[in-house]
Amino acid sequence: xxxxxxxxxxxxxxxxxxxxxxxxxxxxxxxxxxxxxxxxxxxxxxxxxxxxxxxxxxxxxxxxxxxxxxxxxxxxxxxxxxxxxxxxxxxxxxxxxxxxxxxxxxxxxxxxxxxxxxxxxxxxxxxxxxxxxxxxxxxxxxxxxxxxxxxxxxxxxxxxxxxxxxxxxxxxxxxxxxxxxxxxxxxxxxxxxxxxxxxxxxxxxxxxxxxxxxxxxxxxxxxxxxxxxxxxxxxxxxxxxxxxxxxxxxxxxxxxxxxxxxxxxxxxxxxxxxxxxxxxxxxxxxxxxxxxxxxxxxxxxxxxxxxxxxxxxxxxxxxxxxxxxxxxxxxxxxxxxxxxxxxxxxxxxxxxxxxxxxxxxxxxxxxxxxxxxxxxxxxxxxxxxxxxxxxxxxxxxxxxxxxxxxxxxx
Ligand code: PMP
Numbered sequence: 235x236x237x238x239x240x241x242x243x244x245x246x247x248x249x250x251x252x253x254x255x256x257x258x259x260x261x262x263x264x265x266x267x268x269x270x271x272x273x274x275x276x277x278x279x280x281x282x283x284x285x286x287x288x289x290x291x292x293x294x295x296x297x298x299x300x301x302x303x304x305x306x307x308x309x310x311x312x313x314x315x316x317x318x319x320x321x322x323x324x325x326x327x328x329x330x331x332x333x334x335x336x337x338x339x340x341x342x343x344x345x346x347x348x349x350x351x352x353x354x355x356x357x358x359x360x361x362x363x364x365x366x367x368x369x370x371x372x373x374x375x376x377x378x379x380x381x382x383x384x385x386x387x388x389x390x391x392x393x394x395x396x397x398x399x400x401x402x403x404x405x406x407x408x409x410x411x412x413x414x415x416x417x418x419x420x421x422x423x424x425x426x427x428x429x430x431x432x433x434x435x436x437x438x439x440x441x442x443x444x445x446x447x448x449x450x451x452x453x454x455x456x457x458x459x460x461x462x463x464x465x466x467x468x469x470x471x472x473x474x475x476x477x478x479x480x481x482x483x484x485x486x487x488x489x490x491x492x493x494x495x496x497x498x499x500x501x502x503x504x505x506x507x508x509x510x511x512x513x514x515x516x517x518x519x520x521x522x523x524x525x526x527x528x529x530x531x532x533x534x535x536x537x538x539x540x541x542x543x544x545x546x547x548x549x550x551x552x553x554x555x556x557x558x559x560x561x562x563x564x565x566x567x568x569x570x571x572x573x574x575x576x577x578x579x580x581x582x583x584x585x586x587x588x589x590x591x592x593x594x595x596x597x598x599x600x601x602x603x604x605x606x607x608x609x610x611x612x613x614x615x616x617x618x619x620x621x622x623x624x625x626x627x628x629x630x631x632x633x634x635x636x637x638x639x640x641x642x643x644x
Contacts, residue, residue, distance in 0.1 A: 235539045238532065239267050244503045244623045246271040248309035257593035260628045265439060265572045265619035266597055269462045273627060277524040281517045289516055290490055290507070304516045314526040315437075316447035317473050322505040325472040325479070326519050330438040331361040333457035333472035334405075336509065337434060338369040339483040341478075342403070342507060344399060348374030350402040351392075353431070354611060355417070356382040357410045360602040362436050366405055375402070382609065386413040386562035401431040409570040412603045412615070413562035414545065416440075416570055424603060434479070438462060440526075442529075443571050444538040448473050460518060464622075465525035472509070473520035479505050486511035509584065537622055541571025544620040544629055548573045550631045557640070572619035574601070577636060579643045582614040588639040594597035594632055 245249050247269050252259045263270060281303075287296035289304045308321035317323045327333045346352070352366045356379045370377050378396045379387040399405060404426040409416050413634060419435050426433040432454040440446050442463035448456045453473070460469040474482075484491055488511035494501040502508040529537065549565040552558045557578035562567045576582055586598035597617045600607045607613060618632055 236533075238536055238622060240538045240540075240623060242319040242555070243271075243532070245602040246273065247623055248272070249602075250623060254593040255591075260331070260592075260594040260631050262489055262556070262618040262624065262632060263409070263595045263597050264624075265462070265601075265617065267467070268442065268464050268621050269623070270466065271464055271528055273528055274466070274521050274524050277521045278466060278517055281520055286515055286517075300516055303520045303523075304514070307519040310523035310526050311471055313472075314530070315441060315471075315473060316449050319451060319476045322476050323473055323479065325474070325506040325509040326514055326522075327457075327470040327472055327509075328468060328515070329357075329461070329470035330436060330457045330459045331365075331470070333359050333455075333470050334365045334434070334436070336472055336485045337455050337474070337482075338365045339627045340509075341432075342369040342375075342483045343372060343592065344483055346373040346375040346402055349400060350375040351396075351398070351400045352377045353380060353396050353401050353404045353426075354378070355380040355388055355406050357388075357415065357603060357606050358405070358407055359411055359436060359438070360604070361438070362405050362407065362434070363603075363605065366403070374637045380406075382413070382415075382606065385564070386410075386415045387568060388415070388417055390418065390421065393422060397425050397429055397431065399429055401426065401429050403432050403434060405434040405436070407436040407438075408446075409443070410562070410570070410603075411439045412574050412601045412606055412617070414572045415562055416444075416568045419453065423454075427452065439570060439572070443541055454478055460522040460525065461471040463522075463525055463568065464528055465522040466518045469522050470513045471522075476505065479509070484508055484511070488512045498519045506530055532622060538571075540622065541624075544624055544626065545569055545571045545573055547626055548618055548620075549631065550628045551598055551629060552636070555633075555636070555640075558636070561615060571621070572617060574615040574617040575616050576612060577640060580639050582612075582616040584643070585616050585636065585639050588642060589632070589635045592631065592635040592638065596632070605624065 287300045290299040308324040381392045423433040434455040435453040437458040443457040456473040461467040491511040546565040582598035
């Protein structure tokens with residue numbers, strides 16, 4: 235696999251040149267939000283400078299141009315994740331969280347009852363965990379959790395035990411935003427489908443960082459966010475198999491999602507507009523399509539390889555220090571491009587704030603996986619996460635800054 239030309243890539247990110255107290259920023263918080271390359275920023279600026287108009291409705295030229303670009307963006311995103319149903323299978327939402335809620339409300343609330351079970355994993359992000367937990371409370375359904383083993387991988391025997399004829403939905407995170415674990419989602423989809431259950435994959439940490447083919451996985455639903463993949467905030471994606479989206483009730487009501495309205499009743503618009511009520515994230519959708527072009531131009535396999543090498547190097551270097559506990563799978567095994575850890579003598583929040591003094595940006599906290607942190611026996615962890623513009627030298631700076639923190643607290 236041909237390595238990335240990181241130096242050239244970095245030229246498209248002026249923010250990476252910023253300095254704090256003379257130190258150039260080392261941005262390692264990419265699992266939270268990635269930086270935005272110039273060409274995506276230009277797409278946003280050009281849209282507002284040259285086109286800006288509401289979509290679907292207008293007959294004037296600007297509205298027509300905006301509509302075509304916005305609608306085409308759905309096809310581009312479909313292509314990016316291997317959805318052959320094109321725009322009909324791609325709903326633009328606000329973020330991964332809203333995509334989860336859309337399915338939970340539009341499908342779950344209508345279909346689930348006291349006899350049904352929802353199977354999740356112990357490493358779910360709150361976006362899916364809290365959502366299904368609360369829908370279960372409303373419907374009387376029960377949530378069950380596939381066990382996470384010592385090495386940070388899922389206990390697949392436990393998965394096969396839990397998923398049964400009462401299972402209606404299996405909702406799993408593709409790549410854990412805390413452990414970095416890459417879960418066997420296609421195997422889990424097979425298990426779910428053997429029991430006539432649907433599978434929802436949270437791809438917030440996979441689509442930005444590795445090639446993803448939703449049809450090869452055989453996911454029924456799949457969600458991710460624009461702001462973690464070189465795109466803007468304010469846009470997320472819900473992929474759903476066409477026949478499922480067709481059967482589902484709308485989640486939000488209002489303009490654009492209807493075909494015919496009388497004082498008594500309404501008829502819904504075609505897919506995917508049935509699920510996009512009101513004025514949608516027009517500029518964000520167009521910019522997300524540009525981000526897909528950008529990532530494809532670099533190549534998703536090369537991106538995956540680059541990030542995994544950085545993560546492996548970070549795990550090795552951090553584990554060299556006897557007092558660092560790294561969570562998740564060992565280097566080189568089923569790990570995506572992020573590393574969560576704790577240093578024995580330094581609280582994760584203190585660590586993050588001391589690293590900030592060296593302009594090293596990482597995240598500290600529970601990363602929206604509180605129950606998993608409870609299971610790990612810690613309240614918080616530090617997390618470094620990588621993207622296309624990160625370098626080995628930046629990993630070295632991270633490790634040096636961790637050394638400084640250790641000395642402060644020794
Ligand atoms: N799932 C996972 C695995 C995530 O990492 C995140 C973002 N931290 C989300 C869901 C939620 O994404 P958003 O905040 O964009 O809705």
